[in-house]
Amino acid sequence: xxxxxxxxxxxxxxxxxxxxxxxxxxxxxxxxxxxxxxxxxxxxxxxxxxxxxxxxxxxxxxxxxxxxxxxxxxxxxxxxxxxxxxxxxxxxxxxxxxxxxxxxxxxxxxxxxxxxxxxxxxxxxxxxxxxxxxxxxxxxxxxxxxxxxxxxxxxxxxxxxxxxxxxxxxxxxxxxxxxxxxxxxxxxxxxxxxxxxxxxxxxxxxxxxxxxxxxxxxxxxxxxxxxxxxxxxxxxxxxxxxxxxxxxxxxxxxxxxxxxxxxxxxxxxxxxxxxxxxxxxxxxxxxxxxxxxxxxxxxxxxxxxxxxxxxxxxxxxxxxxxxxxxxxxxxxxxxxxxxxxxxxxxxxxxxxxxxxxxxxxxxxxxxxxxxxxxxxxxxxxxxxxxxxxxxxxxxxxxxxxxxxxxxxxxxxxxxxxxxxxxxxxxxxxxxxxxxxxxxxxxxxxxxxxxxxxxxxxxxxxxxxxxxxxxxxxxxxxxxxxxxxxxxxxxxxxxxxxxxxxxxxxxxxxxxxxxxxxxxxxxxxxxxxxxxxxxxxxxxxxxxxxxxxxxxxxxxxxxxxxxxxxxxxxxxxxxxxxxxxxxxxxxxxxxxxxxxxxxxxxxxxxxxxxxxxxxxxxxxxxxxxxxxxxxxxxxxxxxxxxxxxxxxxxxxxxxxxxxxxxxxxxxxxx
Amino acid sequence: xxxxxxxxxxxxxxxxxxxxxxxxxxxxxxxxxxxxxxxxxxxxxxxxxxxxxxxxxxxxxxxxxxxxxxxxxxxxxxxxxxxxxxxxxxxxxxxxxxxxxxxxxxxxxxxxxxxxxxxxxxxxxxxxxxxxxxxxxxxxxxxxxxxxxxxxxxxxxxxxxxxxxxxxxxxxxxxxxxxxxxxxxxxxxxxxxxxxxxxxxxxxxxxxxxxxxxxxxxxxxxxxxxxxxxxxxxxxxxxxxxxxxxxxxxxxxx
Numbered sequence: 001x002x003x004x005x006x007x008x009x010x011x012x013x014x015x016x017x018x019x020x021x022x023x024x025x026x027x028x029x030x031x032x033x034x035x036x037x038x039x040x041x042x043x044x045x046x047x048x049x050x051x052x053x054x055x056x057x058x059x060x061x062x063x064x065x066x067x068x069x070x071x072x073x074x075x076x077x078x079x080x081x082x083x084x085x086x087x088x089x090x091x092x093x094x095x096x097x098x099x100x101x102x103x104x105x106x107x108x109x110x111x112x113x114x115x116x117x118x119x120x121x122x123x124x125x126x127x128x129x130x131x132x133x134x135x136x137x138x139x140x141x142x143x144x145x146x147x148x149x150x151x152x153x154x155x156x157x158x159x160x161x162x163x164x165x166x167x168x169x170x171x172x173x174x175x176x177x178x179x180x181x182x183x184x185x186x187x188x189x190x191x192x193x194x195x196x197x198x199x200x201x202x203x204x205x206x207x208x209x210x211x212x213x214x215x216x217x218x219x220x221x222x223x224x225x226x227x228x229x230x231x232x233x234x235x236x237x238x239x240x241x242x243x244x245x246x247x248x249x250x251x252x253x254x255x256x257x258x259x260x261x262x263x264x265x266x267x268x269x270x271x272x273x274x275x276x277x278x279x280x281x282x283x284x285x286x287x288x289x290x291x292x293x294x295x296x297x298x299x300x301x302x303x304x305x306x307x308x309x310x311x312x313x314x315x316x317x318x319x320x321x322x323x324x325x326x327x328x329x330x331x332x333x334x335x336x337x338x339x340x341x342x343x344x345x346x347x348x349x350x351x352x353x354x355x356x357x358x359x360x361x362x363x364x365x366x367x368x369x370x371x372x373x374x375x376x377x378x379x380x381x382x383x384x385x386x387x388x389x390x391x392x393x394x395x396x397x398x399x400x401x402x403x404x405x406x407x408x409x410x411x412x413x414x415x416x417x418x419x420x421x422x423x424x425x426x427x428x429x430x431x432x433x434x435x436x437x438x439x440x441x442x443x444x445x446x447x448x449x450x451x452x453x454x455x456x457x458x459x460x461x462x463x464x465x466x467x468x469x470x471x472x473x474x475x476x477x478x479x480x481x482x483x484x485x486x487x488x489x490x491x492x493x494x495x496x497x498x499x500x501x502x503x504x505x506x507x508x509x510x511x512x513x514x515x516x517x518x519x520x521x522x523x524x525x526x527x528x529x530x531x532x533x534x535x536x537x538x539x540x541x542x543x544x545x546x547x548x549x550x551x552x553x554x555x556x557x558x559x560x561x562x563x564x565x566x567x568x569x570x571x572x573x574x575x576x577x578x579x580x581x582x583x584x585x586x587x588x589x590x591x592x593x594x595x596x597x598x599x600x601x602x603x604x605x606x607x608x609x610x611x612x613x614x615x616x617x618x619x620x621x622x623x624x625x626x627x628x629x630x631x632x633x634x635x636x637x638x639x640x641x642x643x644x645x646x647x648x649x650x651x652x653x654x655x656x657x658x659x660x661x662x663x664x665x666x667x668x669x
Numbered sequence: 670x671x672x673x674x675x676x677x678x679x680x681x682x683x684x685x686x687x688x689x690x691x692x693x694x695x696x697x698x699x700x701x702x703x704x705x706x707x708x709x710x711x712x713x714x715x716x717x718x719x720x721x722x723x724x725x726x727x728x729x730x731x732x733x734x735x736x737x738x739x740x741x742x743x744x745x746x747x748x749x750x751x752x753x754x755x756x757x758x759x760x761x762x763x764x765x766x767x768x769x770x771x772x773x774x775x776x777x778x779x780x781x782x783x784x785x786x787x788x789x790x791x792x793x794x795x796x797x798x799x800x801x802x803x804x805x806x807x808x809x810x811x812x813x814x815x816x817x818x819x820x821x822x823x824x825x826x827x828x829x830x831x832x833x834x835x836x837x838x839x840x841x842x843x844x845x846x847x848x849x850x851x852x853x854x855x856x857x858x859x860x861x862x863x864x865x866x867x868x869x870x871x872x873x874x875x876x877x878x879x880x881x882x883x884x885x886x887x888x889x890x891x892x893x894x895x896x897x898x899x900x901x902x903x904x905x906x907x908x909x910x911x912x913x914x915x916x917x918x919x920x921x922x923x
Binding site: 047050051054065066067068069070072074075084086119122123124125126127128129130131133134135136137138139140141142158159161163164165168171172173175176178179185187210237239240241273274276277278279281282409410413414416479480483526527528530572574575579580582583 | 686687703705706707709710713714716717719720721723724725726728730731732733734735736737738739740753755756760761762764785786789791792793795796799800801803804805806807808809810811812813814815816817819820821822823826827829830833834836837860861864866867
């Protein structure tokens, strides 16, 4: 089977406009006869559900949380990119497009990324119109800051809570449609399978988490916007409930899964504290605008810090290694995430880590220089041209608090250390997944009628996502892409009529779900779901993590195969199926994570090159930088499901053609 | 991180099988809890112990575990989100507790938030208040005016942001002796009242949201200020005052 990405013809800047002009429409009077299901209510899902409700379709939206407002987009901190060029620093749609392609290490589709850059400006207009309170300057206009992998200031933000404000904006639009009766909301519901009729997506089976009841819901199109799969590593910055189940179920029913090994390990997270830890906390990349990253230049100093004989503040300037500034002078502390993470691992592996945990893994993020710089500026702005050292420090701290207050507070709550006085300790952690369900230009998966949006699809970020681009993609997909492309698909459905749910297809899907639930409930094993999830996480982190090699990946595939057997033989799921049962919910998710983990290892093994977040130790240059192989691996790896042993999945390749950007080595030096 | 130290604790936890069942406090003992653990990691540890001894784990709501989703909701030792201030339960750490301490854990207590199971409650009333008017009626086409066409005074924008920082956890309601939702509703009304985009529908918004709030069975505000004290995001009482002004002027118009 050949993958058809359906990329429109024509010059890059006209593709989307021309495509939109040629898409079919559904007249307003026909829309109420058509049902659309949206799974997930993060930025992509909430914006899609609100848009389809507003257009007049019959929408059913699902989320596993108790309210759509709690989807994990809420936790995004730093900001959202848009090519507005408000700061007059040379930004443009083309530059945002170029930065994103380069940031993704030339493994994303040109046409999709250009569309994303084109609609980015509309997102900001839309959000401001909805009452999203972005940060503003004293003239009352919108403020911007920089993020990694760019040399302009195009990131819009709301303190360190940008995701929250954008999601609440989308949630308000969704709430309005729920109030008007255009969207029916199913909170505390989890999608457990997709139902296909005559090859088309026609509905879902969902479990009501309060009653345990299985429900059949039909629709003319199903939109999956259920987020990424970072929790396959057990420890990540994802929410505890974030899971791959909706995506994995559509994969099992025929949707290809693309580039599963492209995972983003975020450089600035709070280091692991112990074995009972359940999740990791991000410290926004925006902090790298103001913080300098360093480790002790001498190993003996690092050792002394770990045992508590030295403090970070004791080390003189010349005894510190600002390794990002040293290695990547033109981007410095704002080098892209994959590069910054690997650099942190490198210095820690070499014995310079400063954290006193089992692995000694940690580096400093230091704000002392910024306190001095900004303190002096603030003093001058207040007319004090001869400030004392105390005044400078005080004003500098105030400046930091205004920019990043909530992040500094969060850091102190978690670590019991004051980052205004002593540098933050940080280390990379799993954060985002660039891979996901394969979709064409219309965001439709290989199942007709099943669309996938936001982090759940693979389409825009290649092998590495740039900071502040996830929020942009989520809202772009939901507000500005799906309303056109799904309508085009639905134009052929206006005569279909209501889809019945008492058909063999729905019954069969429901029975299969019921069986898998009963199997887990009646298993009576001896170990908790978390026991297996943690084991999976360790295999993934050690062998399919920041650095990978052939031997480790082969071992991972075998170990996960064994883990799957052990899971079904020995997992213990207390309680019953027909009640609220959080362990059952976890077990269903972990079963899917295990299969996915194996596919990630398989994909990583297959991709014999290093690119973006995928670093194969065999493919690096003399300085330890990634060695891409465009000739052999300039493609999207789209995997077809072939049984629960994912190592037997079938590979399909979508060749990536770069017509508008000259493909080059990715250099940030 | 702080010095490594483990503590042993006693727990008294509200157990209730479902919404219609009668609940009661149960006692558990948990040893070797790291003081670096978060409160919810402590509960994870308890649940692991319960599962391994073939008992049913304690159900509790939680998701992001970084203090922003608003899903966690525990009443700990008689306080919403526990003994620390300006924090959610997930950001509360065990270093705030002593070795040998007995910790009481209950669900939110409020008529408008019925218990679903154990420590989980139903907060959908908040969603319905939002649906009644917590939005600007602008379509999602993106075809609006340029984002910088209307400058907004920085102070107003900052105040709107501080009101919009509400995470909808419901601690304000749980801690209020009247079970009032005025801080939650006041914050939403204020966010829009402070922005030019929200002015157009200001009258209908405040009337509709307050009407829905009353229908959901939330109590009246008697200005005790308990909500502001327990709010993990420091939402100010000013927002209630602003809502009252908005409501008064809307009522006079109406």
